[in-house]
Amino acid sequence: MTTAAALRRTILACGSAAAAFAVTAGLAAPAHADHEDTPTARQLLERCDNGTDACVFHPEGPLREHQAARHVVGDPVYNCTDREQWMSVSWADTTSESNSVGLSLAVEYGFASVFKASFEVTYGHEWKTEHSESQTTTVITAPGEVGRVYVGPKMQTAEGTYELRFPDRYYGHYIWYVPFEATGPTEDQSGTITQSTRPMTSAERAAHC
Amino acid sequence: MKKALPYAAVGGAALLLSTALTSGTAAAEEEEHCIANMDTGEQTCFATLDAAISAAEEETEPSGPTTLSAQAQNDVIQGTFFTERGYGGDSLTIWGEAPCVKDGWVDYEFNLTGDFSGWANRISSAQPWADCWIWLYPEPDLGGSRDGPYKENTTYVGDFMNNRTVSIGFS
Numbered sequence: 001m002t003t004a005a006a007l008r009r010t011i012l013a014c015g016s017a018a019a020a021f022a023v024t025a026g027l028a029a030p031a032h033a034d035h036e037d038t039p040t041a042r043q044l045l046e047r048c049d050n051g052t053d054a055c056v057f058h059p060e061g062p063l064r065e066h067q068a069a070r071h072v073v074g075d076p077v078y079n080c081t082d083r084e085q086w087m088s089v090s091w092a093d094t095t096s097e098s099n100s101v102g103l104s105l106a107v108e109y110g111f112a113s114v115f116k117a118s119f120e121v122t123y124g125h126e127w128k129t130e131h132s133e134s135q136t137t138t139v140i141t142a143p144g145e146v147g148r149v150y151v152g153p154k155m156q157t158a159e160g161t162y163e164l165r166f167p168d169r170y171y172g173h174y175i176w177y178v179p180f181e182a183t184g185p186t187e188d189q190s191g192t193i194t195q196s197t198r199p200m201t202s203a204e205r206a207a208h209c
Numbered sequence: 210m211k212k213a214l215p216y217a218a219v220g221g222a223a224l225l226l227s228t229a230l231t232s233g234t235a236a237a238e239e240e241e242h243c244i245a246n247m248d249t250g251e252q253t254c255f256a257t258l259d260a261a262i263s264a265a266e267e268e269t270e271p272s273g274p275t276t277l278s279a280q281a282q283n284d285v286i287q288g289t290f291f292t293e294r295g296y297g298g299d300s301l302t303i304w305g306e307a308p309c310v311k312d313g314w315v316d317y318e319f320n321l322t323g324d325f326s327g328w329a330n331r332i333s334s335a336q337p338w339a340d341c342w343i344w345l346y347p348e349p350d351l352g353g354s355r356d357g358p359y360k361e362n363t364t365y366v367g368d369f370m371n372n373r374t375v376s377i378g379f380s
Contacts, residue, residue: 058336062297122364175285
């Protein structure tokens with residue numbers, strides 16, 4: 001292959017690298033490619049800094065921010081009067097992180113602390129495992145309308161790969177790589193609360209008025 | 210200077226190629242994510258995750274639902290380099306036969322010349338793997354005034370070597 005040849009020539013030109021490859025080739029231990037048992041990502045991450053020589057999270061690409069699908073919070077309010085009403089909706093909502101492995105990032109040890117430390121260094125702010133908010137929102141409803149409050153949390157997604165190096169073979173290998181993706185709420189949650197009104201259905205009118 | 214590594218000390222290694230094969234978002238469609246083998250010099254590039262995974266499956270042993278793949282050879286990822294700060298832009302992941310050994314010697318070097326010249330003078334962020342420290346040089350064959358060692362994931366290599374790297378040392 002042209003590329004390989006070009007690089008090999010480059011390395012050979014440096015002298016000792018060629019010797020390195022030549023010597024080490026003769027010492028190559030057979031890889032345990034026939035090892036059929038394979039740990040799950042969960043098993044591996046549970047060993048992060050818990051029996052490893054090193055556990056490193058390598059972030060991949062810039063942080064991706066997006067807004068989660070909005071969902072209703074609090075109870076709907078029904079304006080059964082013949083005048084416009086300013087109606088209060090009290091609500092509480094919690095947005096939690098999720099990740100591709102299903103292990104909680106809320107703990108302060110192991111793979112979670114490795115991820116959060118790497119995240120902070122890379123993106124300049126702390127990983128937020130959870131965002132809770134509660135408030136009373138005023139909804140202006142016209143006569144015969146139902147009003148609802150919605151929250152669409154701002155989320156951030158980070159992805160990358162864990163590199164776990166073991167002092168002894170673990171499931172036949174010294175090094176394992178685990179892909180990982182986590183999504184959690186951003187620090188700034190402004191503009192995520194919306195409200196909407198619409199005419200009540202006859203069923204709603206019958207039930208609530 | 211380089212030295213031989215006790216290959217047998219490394220044993221098996223599992224490789225997941227998706228490290229270099231980032232997801233196929235719309236913004237990433239024009240990006241290029243390549244894997245280069247330190248030993249053979251073979252370079253494979255991917256534009257999308259699907260294409261990358263398909264190619265990776267051909268080279269690795271599928272091993273269960275976690276999408277982990279075990280490489281039949283003893284290769285390990287030694288470093289990933291990005292053309293933008295914060296691990297953005299195009300990426301070049303270099304993998305070789307073994308982790309680095311901390312004894313003051315450069316174990317491996319990689320020149321961004323020849324078929325890899327497209328990567329020269331473009332590196333802005335870097336991630337060392339396999340216990341390697343990374344050294345960046347402005348000239349081929351580890352020439353010129355270097356910067357490093359970059360011992361950890363580095364979102365910005367610094368003004369001195371930003372967009373100036375032509376060769377890389379792994380120690």
